Amino acid sequence: MASVQGARRPKAIKGTRGRGFALHASLMLGVLLSAFPFYWAIIMSTHTSTEIFSYPPKLLPGSHFLENTRSLFDNIDFFGSMLNSLLVAVSVTFLVLFFDSLAAFVFAKFQFPGRRLLFALMMMIFMVPAQLAAIPQFVIMAKIGWVGSMTALIVPAAANAFGIFWMRQYMKGAIHDELLDASKLDGAGFMRQYWHVALPVVRPGLAFLGIFTFMGQWNDYAWPLIVLTNPDNVTLQVALSQLNGVHGTTDYGMVMTGALLALIPLLIVFAIGAKQIIADLGKGAIR
């Protein structure tokens, strides 16, 4: 073994090149496996159900995308439910960004009685599984008349332990005490310190939290399924799941078209967000 290793060392450059090719080939195989279901969804969304049923399976796009889209729009209120999803995801994202960063600022930069206790309590809350509260949450929503409305999705999600914890870690490193002291000398109160000193510095952190909150809300399924009792007024994910097997046999072409179209806003946010994070991190590094 040792002699083999010794013999190989002088030719290290050649060896790494060969390994480099194998490496990228295996990584590309992984990329293909990751991407294949997306490709498959595109294929199916462009075929009729009879074409999909045929053997051998179609591996190239067909010409029935518009037809599938039309029957999708006939079966569910696609744009209505997409608007509902957007309403929920956008409002929750802004509320979470505001409440979480405000609380994180307090935990990161101020001393006050009960600070440790309150923080420990928050971390414990982080670990309680969601379904324990599902029944009573539903009962509470029914009592206050929020069942069936978007409020039932937005309000409980408006602040969360993960975001506070994450932003606190970020703020601890990013906001320097001298900066806060200087603003205090200039007569800035608590809210002005938060808005004009803390927030501009932690924009990359906010971008990250915002994108993840948006995507989490956009993809949320179990709670909207329970609480949105009126089938005419649901979020996109619930509407999509209603398409699956409603009439015994599924029109796969139509369902795939729906699944695919529902991904577009998400991919846009992901793409924009990734850029935003990279740009802001770069700016932060130059400072």
Add this chain to the structure above:
Amino acid sequence: MATVPALEKPPVVVVEAPVEAPKKGILSYWRLYAAISPFYLLFLAFGLIPVGFSLYVSFHRWDGLGSMEWAGLSQYQYLLSDSDFWGSVGNTIVIWALATFPMIFLALVTAVMLNSAVRFKNLYRFAYFLPNVTSVVAVAIIFGSVFSTNFGLVNALLQAVGLDQVAWLNTPWGIKVSIATLMTWQWTGYNAIIFLAGLQTIPSDLYEAARMDGAGPVQTFFRITLPLMRPVLLFVLVVSTVTGLQSFSEPQILLQTTANESTFSGGPDHAGRTMVLYFFQQTFDNNDFGYGAAVAWGIFLVVVLFSIINWRLVQRRREE
């Protein structure tokens, strides 16, 4: 010019003094308490009160509408002898194991490869992360077609190489394998990126020293990479235990195609009925809110127990 700073300085001291003075009273911190209060108020209303109430409900018979009837411990007694519940526990653990072990293995391999790749790093990360960004609903619909019995892609492949078709979504093992494959696909890239972050904290001179001592890549992996990655590995294992044991959307969407059955039934023979699916079925299909609450607490205990076992196993191996 010289007089301006002289004029500016004294008021600064005046501003500082009143800020210091009222620090004794707890009320002087009201701004800080107000700033953190939204989270705690929301938690009180939609977290603490519901969790307490769910404990209360679990000691009652209740259909969610009428009056509650005290049942004492009988819901929990029934839970212990409920073979449907224990069946769902078994299903969940089998699916979790089928998904988690291949996922961790593949994620580790991918991370090690990503770590030594110099080019296309961002492309790979983006591509591997994409499955995790995608909604479970869309993914489950797509996988439902891939594993479909009559015209699914997997069966078409089997047929092409001359093997028998498998009724993936109609047999107990086929259902579990399908759900686990979906979960593996969705989480491998995510975990690979977490592993990659862990790999990058390992100092490279350790690898150089190992290479000098004549260690091959396999030896290096088991002697250096794996031991140093243990904390990250533990994190991934715990997170995948907690999320995997609470799987709901994957089986629910994948197996709801039989229109006359309950949407929470978990497919033929209830082979894909996970614990959380069973909880939803009892609560919202049978309108048995009392028993549903008891099931939820049962799930909680199983998850806690399982996490402790996991943690113990990893800890013990460390001591050896």
